[in-house]
Amino acid sequence: MAAYFIRRVFGAVLLLLIVSAVTFAIFFLVPRLAGQTMDQLAAQYVGKDANPDSVAAVKKNLGLDQPLYIQYWDFIRQIVVGADYQFGPETTRCDAPCFGYSFRRHVEVWPQIVARVPITFSLAIGAAVIWLVSGVATGVVSALKRGSFLDRFFMSVALAGVSLPIFFTGMLALTTLTVQWPIWSDGINYVPFTENPGEWAWNLLVPWCSLAFLYSALYARLTRAGMLETMGEDFIRTARAKGLKESQVIGKHGLRAALTPIVTIFGMDFGLLLGGAVITETVFSFDGMGKYAIKSVQDNDLPIVMGVTLTAAFFIVFCNLLVDLVYAAIDPRVRYS
Amino acid sequence: MSEVSKTAGAPGEVVPAQRSGTEDTFLSVRDLRIHFQTDDGLVKSVDGVSFDVKPGETLGVVGESGSGKSVTSLGILGLHRAAPNARISGEVWLDGEELIGADPDHVRRLRGQKMSMIFQDPLSAMHPYYTVGAQIVEAYRVHNKVTKKAARTRAIEMLDRVGIPEPGKRVDSYPHEFSGGMRQRAMIAMALVNNPQLLIADEPTTALDVTVQAQILDLIRDLQKEFGSAVIMITHDLGVVAEMADKLLVMYGGRCVERGTAEQVFYEPQHPYTWGLLGSMPRIDRDQTERLIPVKGSPPSLINVPDGCAFNPRCPYADIPKDDITRTTRPELTETGNGHFSACHMAQEERTRIWTEEIAPKL
Numbered sequence A: 001m002a003a004y005f006i007r008r009v010f011g012a013v014l015l016l017l018i019v020s021a022v023t024f025a026i027f028f029l030v031p032r033l034a035g036q037t038m039d040q041l042a043a044q045y046v047g048k049d050a051n052p053d054s055v056a057a058v059k060k061n062l063g064l065d066q067p068l069y070i071q072y073w074d075f076i077r078q079i080v081v082g083a084d085y086q087f088g089p090e091t092t093r094c095d096a097p098c099f100g101y102s103f104r105r106h107v108e109v110w111p112q113i114v115a116r117v118p119i120t121f122s123l124a125i126g127a128a129v130i131w132l133v134s135g136v137a138t139g140v141v142s143a144l145k146r147g148s149f150l151d152r153f154f155m156s157v158a159l160a161g162v163s164l165p166i167f168f169t170g171m172l173a174l175t176t177l178t179v180q181w182p183i184w185s186d187g188i189n190y191v192p193f194t195e196n197p198g199e200w201a202w203n204l205l206v207p208w209c210s211l212a213f214l215y216s217a218l219y220a221r222l223t224r225a226g227m228l229e230t231m232g233e234d235f236i237r238t239a240r241a242k243g244l245k246e247s248q249v250i251g252k253h254g255l256r257a258a259l260t261p262i263v264t265i266f267g268m269d270f271g272l273l274l275g276g277a278v279i280t281e282t283v284f285s286f287d288g289m290g291k292y293a294i295k296s297v298q299d300n301d302l303p304i305v306m307g308v309t310l311t312a313a314f315f316i317v318f319c320n321l322l323v324d325l326v327y328a329a330i331d332p333r334v335r336y337s
Numbered sequence B: 001m002s003e004v005s006k007t008a009g010a011p012g013e014v015v016p017a018q019r020s021g022t023e024d025t026f027l028s029v030r031d032l033r034i035h036f037q038t039d040d041g042l043v044k045s046v047d048g049v050s051f052d053v054k055p056g057e058t059l060g061v062v063g064e065s066g067s068g069k070s071v072t073s074l075g076i077l078g079l080h081r082a083a084p085n086a087r088i089s090g091e092v093w094l095d096g097e098e099l100i101g102a103d104p105d106h107v108r109r110l111r112g113q114k115m116s117m118i119f120q121d122p123l124s125a126m127h128p129y130y131t132v133g134a135q136i137v138e139a140y141r142v143h144n145k146v147t148k149k150a151a152r153t154r155a156i157e158m159l160d161r162v163g164i165p166e167p168g169k170r171v172d173s174y175p176h177e178f179s180g181g182m183r184q185r186a187m188i189a190m191a192l193v194n195n196p197q198l199l200i201a202d203e204p205t206t207a208l209d210v211t212v213q214a215q216i217l218d219l220i221r222d223l224q225k226e227f228g229s230a231v232i233m234i235t236h237d238l239g240v241v242a243e244m245a246d247k248l249l250v251m252y253g254g255r256c257v258e259r260g261t262a263e264q265v266f267y268e269p270q271h272p273y274t275w276g277l278l279g280s281m282p283r284i285d286r287d288q289t290e291r292l293i294p295v296k297g298s299p300p301s302l303i304n305v306p307d308g309c310a311f312n313p314r315c316p317y318a319d320i321p322k323d324d325i326t327r328t329t330r331p332e333l334t335e336t337g338n339g340h341f342s343a344c345h346m347a348q349e350e351r352t353r354i355w356t357e358e359i360a361p362k363l
């Protein structure tokens, strides 16, 4: 188990390095290959008010006048030790971990991300709890009552859930609950958990449910399929032949096996969501990672796009690492292969 | 031995009227029918099967794939009752109690306790996520109110009994860490942990290689002697039951076509299908290719069972009985010797003649 653990952590770190290199290459190697001069590239970072001085400063600060590998090495080094950005006589300190500097907005990238992660995380965690509980529960009931009215009802709702986009359900919920029947009469605004946990949850409730609806539908269908399959397995017959109560057969033997693939998919979905719930954040005007990423792309603010990309990649890799570890804890066969 | 089994006669339960079979019969199955409603039609997996098993006795059930052997045994355990598409009728008397009409929860308490089962493929029959020990402990604790520690001691004792080396260590292994033979031993330990009086072994050696097969059969035989339990040994290979079975039941297309003592069925078989089985039995002293009377054709559909004798499309003697009766009328099981039954329209003398003159010399 320990060896497995170390192998997986090591793999995850390696993967992150590769992802950072690839991301870096997309931002700095591809333009070079495409024939862009370094002055043109630097000018993109400055934005509208580009002049020879500011372009030269950016070029120096980004190390565009250096070979690519030195530029990459500096990029990695800055994450660990921080960096000093120089604009003529002025120096701006970018503290470690320094993920770059937005020359357009004149801000460091990292604090911007740090400010937004909690919003996206709040959104994701609550939605995840709701969709896991409701999705798995309906999936199990559907599988056990296969073909019944309840099963058909749940699966029709699930089909609707899978087909309806969040910007539709989210918008509908938002207008209905803030305007038509103004239960949230002041609108829905993010309140940090640390400020007021009650308000935090109350304001997140509608976004949570809108987001969870889609995922619940997916998870209900997955759970139903998995449950139908495992309940037909030989070991279920053995469990019954032992004289176990049906509730034990389902809970201890069926569900445990049926949930394993769900764990894998959940890890991926959750990791992906932490990188930004773009549509939900946009619909509810939550200033999270997803909305920020879209805004930065629109503004062509490349350092921030890069920072957001790396953060999203980190969450995905990290969640998959967690999944691997949880998986090994659930399925003993994994540990030995 | 445990308290849980003493709830017979609980309120709302059908009180057994009268047991059938003779006095010392432990299991008595009467006209068991198990049909499944499917999209393709009604599958008559078991269609009127009767037999008796006494304590300490071994009944061998043979028949090719799809003849209804597994469905019969799962039916005895009451495992089809939860299936919404199953239709079950007939009687199953276990130790004087009728089970088909009994309260499902009461039958559940008998499962694994008074009657238990060993399955064909122990790898898929054991839960991959739980240790072998945990699964045996679970089987023990369903029926016995004991601490986990006591149950674990019992599990180790059972693993030792079925010949697993270092049982104190292996108890914490997972099924996939065992070899095929070891897994089947563990499965047997699990089935026998509550000293059941009836053990059903559904092709317990099919998934194993030949040397291991013999060991497992020996083990079952030893344990049966030790505990005096009744055993039903299901197989499609007559060789497996040749030495073990006291009585034999030959199934074809969900029906019993011949039953009797092992001697009767082996040495004076009365049904052409049994002749085919005997003819296709692999023998050590003879090359496989030299099989004399293989059963040609494929097993019958259980949805559209052939009219008359279900075996008629494959039977080389189907034209012997007069008036095409073989294709129009279902032959009843009739007694041809002391406790020896078979279902064939051919006259008994004719069958005896064919067996002694045409078949037996070639075997």
Ligand SMILES: Nc1ncnc2c1ncn2[C@@H]1O[C@H](COP(=O)(O)OP(=O)(O)OP(=O)(O)O)[C@@H](O)[C@H]1O
Residues within 6 Å of the ligand: B036, B038, B043, B045, B063, B064, B065, B066, B067, B068, B069, B070, B071, B072, B083, B236, B302
């Ligand atoms: N739940 C079910 N629904 C529909 N048909 C079923 C069901 N269970 C079994 N059957 C059918 O009943 C028939 C008899 O099956 P059974 O498993 O008893 O055969 P078997 O004699 O044990 O064969 P094998 O040697 O392959 O194990 C098969 O054709 C099978 O498809």
Ligand code: SF4
Residues within 6 Å of the ligand: B271, B272, B273, B309, B310, B311, B312, B313, B315, B316, B317, B318, B319, B320, B321, B326, B331, B343, B344, B345, B346
């Ligand atoms: S009844 Fe006819 S078809 Fe059936 S086994 Fe006898 S001879 Fe063959």
Ligand SMILES: [Mg+2]
Residues within 6 Å of the ligand: B069, B070, B071, B202
């Ligand atoms: Mg079978």
